[in-house]
Amino acid sequence: MEQQHRQWQKQCGRFRYLTAQPMAPGVLSSTPPLPPDTTCGAPRSVTICAFGTVASTSSPTATTSLAVGNHGIRHSDTMLAVKHQELQPTHVRKSLSSFFVNPLASGDAATVPTSSGSSSSSSSTSQPRIFEQLALNTISLGSLSQLEAPETPDANLSIEVTTNDDYWPWDNDEEEEEDGGGKSARHSDATVNTTVITSEAWPPRQIITSAYRLPVLTMPKRWKHKIAYRRFRFHAASADIKMFSNLRKKSSSDLNLVFDMFRGPSPTDRVSASTGNLHRRRKKISWQAMSPNHIQKQLHLVQEEKAMQAAPSQPIDAAKFVAYVTERRxxxxxxxxxxxxxxxxxxxxxxxxxxxxxxxxxxxxxxxxxxxxxxxxxxxxxxxxxxxxxxxxxxxxxxxxxxxxxxxxxxxxxxxxxxxxxxxxxxxxxxxxxxxxxxxxxxxxxxxxxxxxxxxxxxxxxxxxxxxxxxxxxxxxxxxxxxxxxxxxxxxxxxxxxxxxxxxxxxxxxxxxxxxxxxxxxxxxxxxxxxxxxxxxxxxxxxxxxxxxxxxxxxxxxxxxxxxxxxxxxxxxxxxxxxxxxxxxxxxxxxxxxxxxCNVQPIAMHRLKDRSSMYKAKKDRQVMEVQDNHENKLLIMLTPTLRIGDCAGGHRLENRGKNRDVMVVPPDHARPYLQTLHGESKDYTYINAVEVDGFTRKGEFIVTEWPKAATVDSFWTLVFDHGCHTIVNLSNQGNEKQYPTFIHNKGKHTYGPFVVEILNYHQYPAITSHMVKIMKRTFMISEIMQSGSAQQQLEAEVRICCLIQVRMWPIENKVPLSTSGLIDMIKMARSWRKRAPDRPETKPTIVLSHNGVSRCGIFVAANVCIDQMDMDHEVDVFHAVKMIRINRPQLIDMKDEYKYLYDLMLHWYMTNPEYRAFDEREEEEKGLVENTSRPGSTRASVKSNKETRKNKVVYLN
Known part of the structure; x- marks a missing residue:
């Protein structure tokens, strides 16, 4: 390969400058006159002018010829030209990988069609085929009117356009009127049109500026350095195959804009530059422009330009807006x-x-x-x-x-x-x-x-x-x-x-x-x-x-x-x-x-009867079922999906044994971290628990699963470290091997660094309650040294918490048999939170079930709805469920638990007379507002009276 490279250098001599050559108007010649070598006294480079809009829009098939003068190769006066028959988009894409052409490839020179349609062969068959594939990748379709004529005799562009009845895939989106013969105007019989563009004085940049920002490719002047040649081969053959394969899929117009690169200084600028600095600068610019990163940046700019043209020009209908946003995502x-x-x-x-x-x-x-x-x-x-x-x-x-x-x-x-x-x-x-x-x-x-x-x-x-x-x-x-x-x-x-x-x-x-x-x-x-x-x-x-x-x-x-x-x-x-x-x-x-x-609005408390299953027999059952199904589909669709990376802590090797189900793992941003050192695990901060927001406070609940034998210590560490005063157990499991006992009816028990003492135990028809004192054992170094053992200890940092466990909820049932037992549990938990020491309303409530998913959602969502009824006197079960499913998407079974929530809220409303009293006052005020048309009564006065009663505010106007 190196020997071929040296031979090629020797054959080409001083490989300096190559550009389009002068030709007479209307004539294409394979041997144009060459200017003397002294016309480019400064170091020169190989330059190809790629015209991006050279084909007529009325032609289904275009044959394009680009005349390129070769006066840089001293021993030949041959006129090189490029030609591509029956140019199609697929050909452009397939030849893209050959954009950076190996200059050592040899073969016959391309032929040049004359103005009459015939073609002439090159006089030499040993010249390198440097520009054949290169031109194929830079020719694209467009309008001749967008291509300005050159202004110098140093450049000519010959275009041969042949039209026939072939289908033209790039114009399939355009609708044109059909002529009398039933064919489209651009699908006429085969004709040949040859156009030669000439002018007087032309630097290449001017014509490129007029043809959209199309590329001028500047290749290195010499390949005498092995490292330079290797870098060129790397970019040509093996650079970022994935990126080039993506570029092949782009349209021709994209490619013309992407390859707007390899711009070097003009000949005038090169004359004033030193030879040594010019070589280094040109090499640096060339290699940077040929890098995959640069091409990717250029492609991104093109995509942005196209995206700006896709901006909406008018408002979007609400019925189409969701689909519009989904497509744009x-x-x-x-x-x-x-x-x-x-x-x-x-x-x-x-x-x-x-x-x-x-x-x-x-x-x-x-x-x-x-x-x-x-x-x-x-x-x-x-x-x-x-x-x-x-x-x-x-x-x-x-x-x-x-x-x-x-x-x-x-x-x-x-x-x-x-x-x-x-x-x-x-x-x-x-x-x-x-x-x-x-x-x-x-x-x-x-x-x-x-x-x-x-x-x-x-x-x-x-x-x-x-x-x-x-x-x-x-x-x-x-x-x-x-x-x-x-x-x-x-x-x-x-x-x-x-x-x-x-x-x-x-x-x-x-x-x-x-x-x-x-x-x-x-x-x-x-x-x-x-x-x-x-x-x-x-x-x-x-x-x-x-x-x-x-x-x-x-x-x-x-x-x-x-x-x-x-x-x-x-x-x-x-x-x-x-x-x-x-x-x-x-x-x-x-x-x-x-x-x-989610256009689901909160409903008034007295309208809970309309959504409760207990009253559906009296209402239109089919209409309510449709509404429930609609809300269920929305909740499933809008529930976020937690990726493995979001739950990295739970998937770590040392924490996998702490999870009952590998699919139910807390996200790292919402899991409670343990602080007390316990156990022998490398990660003592992890427990399968997740924080769930309430209606009035973030992280109001901690939802967790029944502790395993190896995580009982972690459970009590969670209770102590986060100051939890209320524990709600919604399961009553009997299999002690699978669900070990973590709470007893009496006595003291040690779990890691904690001593749990049962203060009292009460059993009710539907629930049981344990009053628990948790003590954290801490050792004094002085006492250990004096006694020679670790038996001396100091009991400190005592926590008092209440554990409430449900009894009347069979294991095989997804929802309780009635609402009374769960209502009693909710009342007891809320009552204890209000009167427990150390401001328990600011501490989280632990809610656990056998798997950390079933049953927990009902309790949490019910408390959210109850707080909403207390503060705003309205209920929004839909958004309550949607909010609690953010950190644990498995909460609330859409078929049974979601419907049961409405029955539970109706029961809560019926058992609290203050809600009904509020509704009666609202009805009275509503009646006053409706009667504002009576003499002496105005809407403003009614509103003023309402605000005065609510906020005890007197308006002094």
């Missing part, structure tokens, strides 16, 4: 294409921040400044000429203008007073906060609200009520301001604080949708047409996600359509960075798709 680059189009839509003339750029002390984030045309302007305060400025922007919705005000987080005491002054001047009654106060060792936002009451400038803020949920907190504020003309004014403002959105992550979509539902539930009751104030840490991405969700759902409510792309362009022209990443943009799509799918 398969090709994530389509989301990126829309995102890039959104960024390009920013009107730089309109979106200027001249005023904000001069207020450095009032901007916590200099990269997020409000635009001048829509910024919020406050009243100027005496003595402060800049008090009119605050970093806040108006944003329109689809329904009305200035529907939202997006601002940054409060960081200083001065900004705190400005924030509340803005709330007062805007007349807003709703604040949405989408960041934590403290997140990952960073202060994201100051706590700008008081615990009880505080004065901020001229405004007094008083906290009336605080409701804490698992993923957000709802606060009610009363704002007071003394006006010299109006006297004392008072307003009520709701504050929705979303605590689920952590830094560099995305929240549960269900929780995000629920927050928006509660915000709209509040604003629809308010009659003031004031904007919703939304803020995160910098007033950018998270705020944009919320208002995009809200605005599109409002559009859906009005028109039945959704336009994420159109509204995103509105947002980025209203405030910088409201759509700050592709991930956030896709999150908006996912949230809207789930909101459309």
């Amino acid at each position: 398969k090709k994530r680059i389509l989301f990126k294409g829309e995102y890039l189009m959104i960024q390009r839509s920013i009107d730089m003339q309109k979106c200027r921040s001249d005023v904000a750029s001069t207020m450095d002390d009032r901007n916590a984030y200099p990269d997020t400044l409000p635009y001048d045309y829509n910024r919020v302007i406050l009243h100027t305060m005496p003595g402060d000429e800049n008090s009119h400025y605050i970093n806040a922007s108006y944003v329109n919705s689809w329904v009305r203008e200035k529907a939202y005000v997006v601002t940054q987080a409060v960081k200083t005491k001065a900004a705190n007073a400005e924030f509340w002054r803005m709330i007062w001047e805007l007349g807003s009654n709703c604040i949405v906060m989408l960041t934590k106060v403290f997140d990952f060792m960073r202060v994201m936002c100051a706590q700008y609200w008081p615990i009880t009451s505080a004065q901020f400038g001229e405004i007094e803020v008083e906290t009336l009520e605080t409701k804490t949920y698992a993923h957000f907190v709802i606060r009610t504020f009363r704002l007071k301001r003394l006006d010299e003309y109006k006297g004392l004014e008072s307003r009520i403002v709701k504050h929705f604080h979303f605590t689920e959105w952590e830094l560099d992550s995305f929240p549960y979509i269900s929780a995000f949708i629920e927050l928006r539902r509660r915000v709209r539930q509040h604003t629809e009751k308010c009659f003031a047409d004031a904007p919703i104030v939304v803020h995160c840490s910098n007033g950018a991405g998270r705020s944009g996600a919320f208002i995009a969700l809200d605005a599109n759902l409002e559009l859906l409510k009005k028109t039945g359509q959704i336009d994420v792309f159109g509204y995103a362009k509105t947002m980025v022209n209203s405030r910088p960075n409201l759509v700050d990443s592709v991930d956030q943009y896709q999150f908006i799509y996912d949230a809207l798709a789930e909101a459309i799918l």
Whole structure:
């Protein structure tokens, strides 16, 4: 091979420069006149001009000839040319692997067709066939009108176009009118057309610029270095086979744009460069351009360009939106294409921040400044000429203008007073906060609200009520301001604080949708047409996600359509960075798709009869069965799938024996880690248990399986380390070999480093209860040294917990025989949590069954629904089940346990008279509202009376 390489070098001599040669118009010659070698005094390179749009659009089959002059090979005056008969897309793809042609291949020169259609052979048959395959891969189809004529006699392009009746696969998407003969206009009889393009002065880059960004291939000048030749062979034959096979599948238009590379300096630039530096620089550029990574980057840019053209041009119907999002999830680059189009839509003339750029002390984030045309302007305060400025922007919705005000987080005491002054001047009654106060060792936002009451400038803020949920907190504020003309004014403002959105992550979509539902539930009751104030840490991405969700759902409510792309362009022209990443943009799509799918609203407590199986005989059984099946399918479809990587801890070799079922393993981000050293396992932190969120607190429950003989110590370690005061056992197993006893009726028992003592034991018809004291044994080193043994110990860190076990639930039944026994268990567990020491309401409740899946879901979901009934006087079984299945997808059997939950909730409602009393008051108030048409009664007065009774608030207007 090396000998062939040396022979080839000797034959070619000074392998310098090769480009298209001059020809007379309309004539193709195999022996054109060659300029003297002195025309290229600087070191030259082999250059091929690849024209990407050289075939007529009216031809089913194209034969293209490219005349290439060869005046770099000194001993030959031969005109090399390339030709490809019956060019088809498959040929282009198959020949792609030969794009980097081995220069040592030898063979006959290609033939060149003349203007009359005949072809002439090369005068020499020993020249290397360097450009044959290369040209085949750079020729593509297009329109001759898109190819500008060269401007110099140094280049000619000869195109021979032959049309026939063959099917043309690249034009099958275009519809053309048929002529009188019944054939398409482009399927005419065979004809031959030859076109020669000539001009006066032409550098190759000009024609390439006019033909879409097509490639100029520059190959190294000499192959005298062995390492250079080997690197070339590596890239040509064995570089990233998978990537090249993917490229073969691309269309011809993609390939023309992908291979826009190998651009070197022009001849003029090369004259001024030194010879040595030129060699090194050209080699470096050539090898970098020929690398697979570079080609892959170029292909990715092409795909982005095509994805931008696929952006939607009109709103999408709600019936098609879920399918639209599902299809786009398969090709994530389509989301990126829309995102890039959104960024390009920013009107730089309109979106200027001249005023904000001069207020450095009032901007916590200099990269997020409000635009001048829509910024919020406050009243100027005496003595402060800049008090009119605050970093806040108006944003329109689809329904009305200035529907939202997006601002940054409060960081200083001065900004705190400005924030509340803005709330007062805007007349807003709703604040949405989408960041934590403290997140990952960073202060994201100051706590700008008081615990009880505080004065901020001229405004007094008083906290009336605080409701804490698992993923957000709802606060009610009363704002007071003394006006010299109006006297004392008072307003009520709701504050929705979303605590689920952590830094560099995305929240549960269900929780995000629920927050928006509660915000709209509040604003629809308010009659003031004031904007919703939304803020995160910098007033950018998270705020944009919320208002995009809200605005599109409002559009859906009005028109039945959704336009994420159109509204995103509105947002980025209203405030910088409201759509700050592709991930956030896709999150908006996912949230809207789930909101459309899960359009299951909470129901009033008195309507539980409509969903209970005990009353279905009196109702339309078929309709209720259809609704249950629909909800079951949605829950199965929306339940996340845990991968092995998500549950890596449970699949480790030392932990496999701690699992009863290898398919029921907790995810690492939601499993409780043990802290006390126990046992002989290498990983003493693992137990097959998972944290499940409740309605009012995250990680309110720990769901686990019946401990094995080797994990009983781990079970009591879990109880002690996590301070659990309540243990609910939903199984009553009799096989002690398979399900060993971990609790006794009396006495003390030692489990690893813990001593468990039974304080009392009670047995009821349906349940049993154990009062347990857990003591952790700790050794004193001084006592061990004195006694010479480890018998001396110190008992400390005592825990008191209550273990409640069900009795009337047969092993073979998926649900209990009745609801009474489980209702008693729930009441006892909730009662103990309220009166146990050490604030047990902040500690998790352990729920276990024989396999950690069956029965546990019923108890957890029932408690979630009961808390919802207590706080909001409504029930949402669907979303309760959906939430608890996030960390353990196997919870709740869709056939039996899901239906049983409605019966259980109805029983709970019927046994609590305070619920029925609340419903009666609601009916009375509803009747008052319906009778507002009577003289002397107004809707505003009824609402004022209702709010006064609820919050004990007196409006002083």
